[in-house]
Amino acid sequence: MASAVEKLEVVFRKALELPPSFDVKGLEYQQQTWDSVAHLRLVTAIETEFDVMYETDDILGMSSFEKAVETLKRLGVEM
């Protein structure tokens, strides 16, 4: 049973179209394929996977994988 963080890593790789083994833990916005267009796709994918709804500030503030983990914790997901 994958942990929540592992699930988030999968979401990141899929939304950013990165290879299955890519280490996304240290990834930041504007690195690799993570541009503005991908950013919104990523947000939608996370919202769907974890059944949460991002506030504007959550979207604007999610500048890294780590921040995404924090955001999910704040939205009540056990990370």
Place this chain on the structure above:
Amino acid sequence: MFDLDGHGDAIAAIDAESDRWFTYAELAAHAKDFAANVATPEKRLAFLYADNSLDMLVAYHGLLESGHAVCLLDRALSPARRSALEEIYRPSIVVEGGHTTILDGPSVEVHPDLAVLLSTSGSTGSAKLVRLSKNAVRANAEAIVETLQITNDDRTITSLPPSYSFGLSVLNSYALAGASLVFTKHGLVTGAFWSALSTHQCTSLSGVPFAYEALIKLRIDLRVPQSLRVMTQAGGRLALPTAEKFHGIMTKRGGRFYVMYGQTEATARMSCLPSEDFTRKKGSCGKAIPGGAFTVENGEVVYHGPNVMMGYASAAEDLARGDELGGTLRTGDLGVLDEEGFLTITGRIKRIVKINGTRFSLDEIEAIAKVPVVAHEDRVFLFCETENTAPILAQVKEALGVTGDAIQARTVAAIPTTPNGKPDYTTLSEWAAR
């Protein structure tokens, strides 16, 4: 070109990250110094690898001041792409991030009227450039200032790349009007961007369709900063409900929402739908800008105006060529004009698709994919005779620097062909539409 000095102490540009800023008088002085550093007896070609920074702005105006021709390219361009372009065009001057390099080697003859060169298609292999004259650049800036009523009280934030014709036209029109620019490297999906916009009380925002859709997703439509009075949309067709939403938000606060249509081949913009005509002319991209005119010939939109390019360049020798079009541009778009002269674009003739504001040639994509390619509603479809489409899709996306569902693969039992053995694009287009 824009008489920067004439705006004196008006603020020209602010860098949101460093808080560095300068007035027009200072920008003019910096540009003059820059020009002096690259002065040569003969006119040369300069490559400016541009990003949204004060250094770029100084270099750009400095190169215009110097009389050399400047080709603006995305600073994010890969080393391979850069080498390829530099090999073809042999620029004598290369500028990036505040550093200028003068290159040796045989210089290329550059036409006296040539001022600016821009790429037409994002990051594909195409080395084709659009050649813009001084008159065209100046004329389009004037027409944009007039049509959007830009004054020296306006302030915008750099939401577009300066190497993109739309982005550059914002810089040009603002320079002419003596209005101010806030430079940020952050995209509009970041807190830093909106912070900069608010802190500096920006009055105006320009964006491609994706940007406005992003604002909805960000729910910024619920809290557009109060200082923002003008929104301009170009770079493709914006979905009507989204356009209506932002038109509503702007008019409610006594502001304006403009829809515009343009091409790099016309410097930047050809038409404008004034805010007050938006509601009764929904779906139209407006009337020709001052100095321009549209006709429709065999369904194709033809634009006439001083902002039309001199022609293309695909080799160094082309830089010496003069004006080949005489102010008439066959746009490659299909459209209709109504009795008041309002234009509505209905489709494309050329095998070209716009993904997120960037234009790609379907023939170029086909050369990469090696399978037939068609577009439908700004999505590209690769038709494969195999189920295993993942590798080819990945290869094409990587080559173009595009992610997401804008490029898709379809598996078919057999590619339909015409009597002479070529792919039957008509049938493929119908299949793509399903």
